[in-house]
Amino acid sequence: MSDTSEGSTPTPQRNDTLATELIHHPYKPPADFESPAVPVFKGSTVYFPTVAALRERTWADKSGYTYGLHGTPTSFTLESRLASLEGAKHVILAPSGLSALTIVDMALLQQGDAMLLPDNVYNPSKDFARNELARWGISQRLYDPMQPASLAAQLDREVKLVWLEAAGSVTLEFPDLRALVRTVREKAPQAVIALDNTWGAGIAFNAFDLGEGLGVDVTIHALTKYPSGGGDVLMGSIACRDDALNDKLTWTHSRLGIGVGMNDVELVLRALPNLPLRYAAQDASARRIAEWAQAQPQVARVLHPALPGSPGHAHWASHCKAAAGLLTLEINAQYTPAQVDAFVDGLRYFHIGWSWGGPVSLAVPYQAKGMRKLATPYQGTLVRLCIGLEATDDLIADLAQGLARLAETAAPAADPALTATAG
Ligand SMILES: *Cc1c(COP(=O)(O)O)cnc(C)c1O
Numbered sequence: 001m002s003d004t005s006e007g008s009t010p011t012p013q014r015n016d017t018l019a020t021e022l023i024h025h026p027y028k029p030p031a032d033f034e035s036p037a038v039p040v041f042k043g044s045t046v047y048f049p050t051v052a053a054l055r056e057r058t059w060a061d062k063s064g065y066t067y068g069l070h071g072t073p074t075s076f077t078l079e080s081r082l083a084s085l086e087g088a089k090h091v092i093l094a095p096s097g098l099s100a101l102t103i104v105d106m107a108l109l110q111q112g113d114a115m116l117l118p119d120n121v122y123n124p125s126k127d128f129a130r131n132e133l134a135r136w137g138i139s140q141r142l143y144d145p146m147q148p149a150s151l152a153a154q155l156d157r158e159v160k161l162v163w164l165e166a167a168g169s170v171t172l173e174f175p176d177l178r179a180l181v182r183t184v185r186e187k188a189p190q191a192v193i194a195l196d197n198t199w200g201a202g203i204a205f206n207a208f209d210l211g212e213g214l215g216v217d218v219t220i221h222a223l224t225k226y227p228s229g230g231g232d233v234l235m236g237s238i239a240c241r242d243d244a245l246n247d248k249l250t251w252t253h254s255r256l257g258i259g260v261g262m263n264d265v266e267l268v269l270r271a272l273p274n275l276p277l278r279y280a281a282q283d284a285s286a287r288r289i290a291e292w293a294q295a296q297p298q299v300a301r302v303l304h305p306a307l308p309g310s311p312g313h314a315h316w317a318s319h320c321k322a323a324a325g326l327l328t329l330e331i332n333a334q335y336t337p338a339q340v341d342a343f344v345d346g347l348r349y350f351h352i353g354w355s356w357g358g359p360v361s362l363a364v365p366y367q368a369k370g371m372r373k374l375a376t377p378y379q380g381t382l383v384r385l386c387i388g389l390e391a392t393d394d395l396i397a398d399l400a401q402g403l404a405r406l407a408e409t410a411a412p413a414a415d416p417a418l419t420a421t422a423g
Pocket residue numbers: 095096097098099122169196198199222223224225234235236355
């Protein structure tokens with residue numbers, strides 16, 4: 001119904017010219033504004049000067065921009081810096097470390113194929129295989145990463161993807177990466193070798209060049225951890241050197257419609273220059289805490305690959321220059337899970353929560369029993385510690401007060417001699 005009330009002239013509509021003026025405004029950012037920060041370029045739509053340019057431009061080789069989902073100058077910059085970090089040629093960004101893992105699986109496997117995972121792999125990776133890949137007729141097999149013969153026994157023509165992880169999740173065993181890679185190359189040359197490089201972060205070792213002419217084909221990296229460094233970003237990356245492999249990964253990634261937000265990319269770009277400093281500081285602090293913890297009577301064993309006696313220490317020493325700030329305390333089996341939970345609850349500086357690589361130290365207890373499908377050489381409760389950037393002495397004092405309380409709660413009250421040694 002038209003508005004004819006009082007016969008007045010209709011109010012001019014705001015959209016007459018304002019909308020067009022607001023959009024086609026003359027402002028352009030200065031071309032000579034140079035600063036250390038990479039600008040945040042956002043966009044779903046990217047303009048093309050002509051229809052011919054729209055038809056011709058390609059993005060998969062990063063020679064141009066076509067659509068926000070395929071990247072902007074901001075994400076292309078992060079990808080190229082991560083390629084340098086990992087010693088790779090190509091990098092693809094994903095919205096989490098887990099999605100980086102699952103994209104690799106989806107790009108490289110089809111019905112009838114088998115995928116091999118180390119028994120100490122990041123657990124959601126097993127879960128994805130068991131619940132999603134299984135529905136598509138792709139099988140999962142587990143191997144003991146500390147026994148190359150266990151890997152060899154699982155390799156046959158069906159195996160198209162072998163995952164490695166160093167160090168393993170929670171229990172931090174460091175495998176003989178060169179022996180594992182050599183075994184796959186000899187017995188299953190058709191298989192792609194992928195490594196979850198979150199722990200090494202591109203700093204501890206070079207996954208693409210492990211020495212003796214050996215290297216992996218693909219790495220994934222949970223940028224959520226060290227590269228972000230703030231406990232405030234979720235992102236992952238997939239890196240490789242081979243062009244054909246990169247094409248496969250790129251097209252699967254693109255067809256799945258997976259992109260990342262440029263504000264998140266900016267946060268990772270901002271944190272990347274101080275990654276080596278943070279990694280070194282957390283490494284040094286974790287090693288001091290590991291050595292201290294090893295001498296505490298409530299701790300049966302400390303799992304930390306740089307610590308002599310920890311599983312795979314010799315392999316760590318032959319592959320690595322550094323270690324991440326992670327360690328796991330195997331608490332004496334005499335303490336009940338509830339007592340260990342209370343120990344973790346009572347820590348002051350260690351917060352309870354997932355992830356790592358941020359400024360705040362974190363602790364999570366795990367029951368060793370049932371954690372692995374293959375043999376579990378651990379007893380009692382494991383407490384995984386992620387060392388943040390606090391003063392190491394404060395963290396040691398915090399753990400000391402926690403362990404003292406643990407000893408009190410568990411000490412048989414009737415035996416003063418035992419209480420004294422446990423203190
Ligand atoms: C955290 C983590 C992931 C997953 O990263 P998200 O960004 O949390 O999805 C994968 N692998 C390892 C070893 C991790 O520690």
